[in-house]
Amino acid sequence: MTFETQPARPFVRSSSDRWVAGVCAGLADYFGLDPSLVRAAVVVGSLFSFGTVALLYIAAWILMPEA
Template sequence: MTENTPTPPTGGNPPAAGPRRLVRSRDDRWVAGVCGGVAKYFGVDSNLVRLVVVIGTIIGFGSLLLAYLVAWVLMPEE
């Protein structure tokens, strides 16, 4: 006698967890967690994001620093 119970699928992709959100990181932060949150969102190293922000601030005469401050205010904390 066999039972007609469904078996769970093996392999494949797990179900999606929902849409990603751009939030400030609580764990990966130096100042406000903006770079850590951006790095987590895009799946890159947070130190690379920090380096880009510092170089962009120097080259852009502080305009990226202003963008960082705006992100600090507008991005929710995780």
């Protein structure tokens, strides 16, 4: 039995489909989701988490490399 390994996909910010920093588009591309869905989830999450999701977004902006 042989297993074929796929190359690891990079976890990067999008440079082409961005509104603010490309974090949501990068996450959507990595997980195979619609970027608008991720953006909406971040906005709603920021409102209901009292800014915790917004802080995570800023951390991802700083830590994720740009494609």
